[in-house]
Amino acid sequence: MSRPENRFDDDDYPAYTMGRAAEMIGSxxxxxxxxxxxxxxEPLRSAGGHRRxxxxQLRLASRARELVDEGTPxxxxxxxxxLEDQLEEALRINEELRASDGHPQGSEPPAP
Known part of the structure; x- marks a missing residue:
């Protein structure tokens, strides 16, 4: 189990209430x-049912707010x-494959 102080570095830890989250992104x-x-x-829910x-998620919400403020539905x-998130992930995977000479880490290239 992770130590509580490690949660501060976890981008996926649901640390912010709805009110605080809205305040942070200006919405x-x-x-x-x-x-x-x-x-x-999809926010996680606290034991009391409150969104966290x-x-x-706040980075995604902030980006959405930028687009909506520019007039995008x-x-x-x-x-x-x-789509931006999927592209970023695909680019990350591509970079990892290039760094390992096109082979998943821990595997050897096929024999000629």
Whole structure:
């Protein structure tokens, strides 16, 4: 089990309440609920049923707010962010493969 102080470094730890999360990204709780309805972010729930957000989720919500503020409909903003996130992951995997000469770590290239 991880030590409590390690949670401060965990981007996925649900540390922020809805009110604090909304304040941090400069939005309203209703905006965060709308992102949940659009399935961009799914906050974890506390034992009492309150929504809790992680830093990763807040980065996505902040990006959504930027796009919406520029006039992008919320559904389109969410789709854009999902695609951006998928592209970032694909680029990361590609870089890892290039760093290991195109072979997954721990495997050897096929014999000629």
């Amino acid at each position: 309203t709780p209703a905006f965060l609920r709308a992102l949940g309805e659009a399935r961009l972010i 957000y992680s830093r990763y 919320i559904e389109a903003a969410c789709r854009i962010i999902i």
